[in-house]
Every structure is written in structure tokens, then in C-alpha cells.
Amino acid sequence: xxxxxxxxxxxxxxxxxxxxxxxxxxxxxxxxxxxxxxxxxxxxxxxxxxxxxxxxxxxxxxxxxxxxxxxxxxxxxxxxxxxxxxxxxxxxxxxxxxxxxxxxxxxxxxxxxxxxxxxxxxxxxxxxxxxxxxxxxxxxxxxxxxxxxxxxxxxxxxxxxxxxxxxxxxxxxxxxx
Numbered sequence: 001x002x003x004x005x006x007x008x009x010x011x012x013x014x015x016x017x018x019x020x021x022x023x024x025x026x027x028x029x030x031x032x033x034x035x036x037x038x039x040x041x042x043x044x045x046x047x048x049x050x051x052x053x054x055x056x057x058x059x060x061x062x063x064x065x066x067x068x069x070x071x072x073x074x075x076x077x078x079x080x081x082x083x084x085x086x087x088x089x090x091x092x093x094x095x096x097x098x099x100x101x102x103x104x105x106x107x108x109x110x111x112x113x114x115x116x117x118x119x120x121x122x123x124x125x126x127x128x129x130x131x132x133x134x135x136x137x138x139x140x141x142x143x144x145x146x147x148x149x150x151x152x153x154x155x156x157x158x159x160x161x162x163x164x165x166x167x168x169x170x171x172x173x174x175x176x177x
Contacts, residue, residue, distance in 0.1 A: 001113075001177055003027055003034045004071050005079040008093030010040045015119040015161035019150055019170040020081045023117055026174025034174075035075075037068065044068075044095045053102035065099045073106055077113035077147065077177070080135065084120035087130040097138065107142050113177075114144035117170055121156030128153075148173045 005024065009016035024034045042064035052060045059065060072078055080097075082089040089097070100107055116135045120127050128151045139146045150173060152166040161167065 001027075001032045001076040002074070003032055003077045003079060003177070004075040005034060005036045005081055005117075006039050006068070006093060006096060007036050008039045008080070008082040008090045008096070010090070010092065011083075012038065012040075013158065014083065015152060015155040015158055016081050016083050016117065018158060018161045018167055019117040019119060019152060020079075022167040022171040023079060023081075023115070023150075023174035026171040027177055028174075030175050030177060032174075032177055035071065037071065039068070039096050040090075040092045042068075044092070044099065046095050047098040047101060055101055056103060056105045059099065059102040065096065065102075068096055068099075069103050072112070073103065073110065075112065077115070078144070079115045079117060081117040082131075084118055084122075084128065084131055087127075088134060089118075089131060100142070104142070112142075112144050113147050114139055115147045115173060116149040116151075118150070119152035119155035119161060119166070121154070123154035127151075147177065 027034050045061045045063050082093045150170045155161040
């Protein structure tokens with residue numbers, strides 16, 4: 001299976017990267033291909049809502065989203081990896097997701113598998129409610145098959161994350177594919 005991880009943390013050595021690398025390790029050990037795309041290093045403009053794409057054509061914006069589109073339309077699974085920023089995904093990942101509108105039907109037809117890897121400093125039981133709801137709605141709308149979520153409560157720093165159970169949970173999720 002070919003996996004694309006949309007890694008969307010501005011901190012390339014942070015807690016999100018730890019979960020991403022552990023998921024990747026598990027998936028590769030199980031014989032799967034994994035490509036990590038650091039969306040924070042790319043030039044992705046926000047959707048303008050111009051609808052020039054017709055919801056299934058080329059976007060008028062000339063940026064790195066064309067590469068993401070090509071990768072997602074040729075993979076079997078997309079993994080969303082993001083720190084929790086004010087109870088949602090990072091702005092960098094949100095910009096990518098918003099641009100799905102230009103190839104919405106193509107994504108729907110692919111029936112990709114998906115997963116969510118996320119971390120937050122907060123450890124309250126409600127911490128991930130908004131992000132979970134957003135992810136589940138996206139999965140339902142685009143007909144993804146959810147393979148799981150790793151919700152890293154209390155992962156405010158790399159040392160906190162490494163000492164938690166969440167890297168192992170991400171590894172097992174990758175290995176389970």
C-alpha cells in the first residue's frame with residue numbers, strides 16, 4: 001500500500017514528527033511505501049473560492065498544491081499529521097484540505113484509507129473534540145476509510161511525547177495496515 005503523510009507541524013523536530021516517524025516505521029516494516037510531505041515547507045495558497053476549477057479541474061493558483069494533488073490521486077492512504085492549534089488542525093494543513101475542492105470528485109472516487117496523528121499540550125478529555133469532529137466529517141464527506149486516530153494528550157514537548165504511550169500507538173497503527 002502506498003501511504004502519503006501530510007505532516008503539518010511548523011516544528012520539524014516536534015511531537016508531531018515523532019508520531020509521524022513511528023507510524024512510518026511501522027508501515028514500512030509491514031511492507032508498505034510511505035512518503036512524508038512536509039506541507040509547512042511548501043508554498044500552498046489558501047483557496048480563494050473563485051471556483052475556476054469547477055470543483056474538478058486545475059486550480060488557477062500556481063503553487064505546490066498541484067504536487068499534493070498528484071500524490072493523493074496516486075496513493076492508497078492519506079495520513080493527516082498535525083499538532084492541535086486552538087482546537088483544530090494547523091493552518092498549513094487546513095490550507096491543503098481547503099484546496100481539496102479542486103479535485104473533490106476524484107478524491108471521492110478513490111475511496112482512500114486515512115488516519116489522523118495529532119498531539120496537544122492539553123490533557124483534558126475534551127481536548128480533541130473539535131479536531132476529531134472535523135476529521136470524521138472530512139472522512140465521511142470524501143468517502144475515506146478511517147483506519148484510526150492517534151490523539152496524543154499531554155504531548156506538549158518532544159520529551160513529554162517520547163515518554164508517553166503515543167509513539168508506540170502510532171507505530172502499531174502503521175504496522176497494522
